[in-house]
Amino acid sequence: MKIIITGASGAIGKEVSALLGQRHEIIGASLRNSPHQLDISSVSSIEKFLEATGPFDALVSAAGDAYWGPLQGLTEAQLRFGIENKLLGQLNLVRLGLKYIRPGGSFTLTSGVLADDPVAGSVNYAVANAGIHGFVTAAAQELLVVGVRINAVSPGVTDNTMERNGPNMIGHTPVAIARVVNAYVKSVEGIINGQIIRVY
Numbered sequence: 001m002k003i004i005i006t007g008a009s010g011a012i013g014k015e016v017s018a019l020l021g022q023r024h025e026i027i028g029a030s031l032r033n034s035p036h037q038l039d040i041s042s043v044s045s046i047e048k049f050l051e052a053t054g055p056f057d058a059l060v061s062a063a064g065d066a067y068w069g070p071l072q073g074l075t076e077a078q079l080r081f082g083i084e085n086k087l088l089g090q091l092n093l094v095r096l097g098l099k100y101i102r103p104g105g106s107f108t109l110t111s112g113v114l115a116d117d118p119v120a121g122s123v124n125y126a127v128a129n130a131g132i133h134g135f136v137t138a139a140a141q142e143l144l145v146v147g148v149r150i151n152a153v154s155p156g157v158t159d160n161t162m163e164r165n166g167p168n169m170i171g172h173t174p175v176a177i178a179r180v181v182n183a184y185v186k187s188v189e190g191i192i193n194g195q196i197i198r199v200y
């Protein structure tokens with residue numbers, strides 16, 4: 001399969017690329033540190049990237065930022081950040097990617113545990129993640145008609161990012177990155193559709 005992985009240089013994307021790259025052609029993309037560059041928060045950047053990449057069999061999105069900070073004093077701009085980046089960015093990858101995905105193909109988006117099990121400061125992440133869950137559940141019904149699957153992987157805090165994320169994730173137990181990678185494998189190479197694969 002020809003598989004696009006956005007966020008390919010990240011803590012999750014790098015591991016997913018390494019494993020799926022053993023048996024598939026990987027088009028690794030991210031803002032700066034991957035073979036291909038794209039900004040998921042920009043429609044024109046996504047369009048340019050997809051046009052250059054051409055038809056593909058699977059798209060894995062492992063990129064998406066949101067604002068971290070307390071609800072008290074949260075500005076509209078801060079709230080918009082995660083909605084426009086992590087949520088809308090991934091939805092646009094699907095919306096625009098539909099023009100290029102081959103029949104039988106799949107989309108795999110990334111949400112996260114904060115939709116279900118929030119901590120202080122996680123409002124913007126929770127909103128973006130929950131939006132992704134709603135989108136995937138609804139889009140899967142419509143994509144059946146064109147023979148395309150869509151799922152989301154919702155990881156807990158991964159063990160390879162504990163130094164960075166651990167201090168914010170009070171009371172959360174780290175999840176082995178290998179378990180998270182397997183959730184992407186299940187979505188891309190398996191048969192499931194419309195699932196939120198929670199790896200907690």
Ligand SMILES: NC(=O)c1ccc[n+]([C@@H]2O[C@H](COP(=O)([O-])OP(=O)(O)OC[C@H]3O[C@@H](n4cnc5c(N)ncnc54)[C@H](OP(=O)(O)O)[C@@H]3O)[C@@H](O)[C@H]2O)c1
Pocket residue numbers: 006007008009010011012013029030031032033034038039040041062063064065086110111112113154155156157158161165
């Ligand atoms: N790690 C966890 O514990 C965890 C848990 C739950 C959910 N998640 C979610 O999983 C996703 C990936 O997390 P991570 O820990 O792997 O992140 P990370 O290590 O910070 O990596 C982020 C990746 O996204 C790319 N990126 C950032 N902004 C982008 C943009 N506007 N357009 C395209 N690519 C962009 C980065 O590219 P460059 O390197 O080129 O800048 C990098 O490849 C995020 O949505 C995160 O919220 C992570």
